[in-house]
Every structure is written in structure tokens, then in C-alpha cells.
Amino acid sequence: MPEEATDLVEYFERAYVGSYRRVGNGQSETRIKLQKTSPYFPPSVWNANHKHPTIWTLITKMRHENAAHETKVAQRQLGTIGPPLKNKRKDILKHLCEKYNDGSRDIPNFLNAIANFIRN
Secondary structure (H helix, E strand, C coil), X not given: CCXXXXXXXXXXXXXXXXXXXXXXXXXXXXXXXXXXXXXXXXXXHHCCCCCCCCHHHHHHHHHHHHHHHHHHHHHHHHCCCCCCCHHHHXXXXXXXXXXXXXXXXXHHHHHHHHHHHHHC
């Protein structure tokens, strides 16, 4: 392993796998005791199924996502749904920033509005 990668690997061990730490008072040099530490983010937090999906699961999900995208494109062409709201979201953010700049919103109110906007 390259020397530059040591810090990164140690971080992932501490954060996602768990590591070992030396225990005791340090006076006994002949016997070293190690204790396993829990990771900051155990698998129950970051892996809902505790198993890895297969390539077939990935292919199926990609097909479903592609079909959903093609459906939306067709609906937009037919006029049954509007364009994506990307520009509307930009307008909302711009409006919030303008209200903060002109003094209509104080910083706590502004940050609360941004947090609610991101959440939705």
C-alpha cells in the first residue's frame, strides 16, 4: 500500500469497520492487550440489507430508471406534465437571497428558509 494511502485506510477502518486500540497502563511491555472498537458508522447505518446487490439487480434498477425517464420525456412531449422545476428552484433560491440582502430576512430566518427549501 502506498504511504500516502495510510491515513485514508485508517480513517475507513475507524469509521466503517472498527479498529483495535491498546488497553492497560502501558507498564507491561511483554504483554500487549488490544480492545476492538466499534466503528463510527456500523454496517447497520450504511448498509440497510447487509448484503450486496447482484449485477442483475443493478441491471433491473437501471432498466426501471430508464423506462421512468422515457415516460417523463414522452409526457412532456404530449404536454401532460410541465418542464423540470430546476429553473423554478433557482428562482426560489434567488428570491430568498434577495430578501436577505435587502434586510427583509435576518440570518436565522434566512437559514431556516434555506433548510426548509433543501428538505423539500
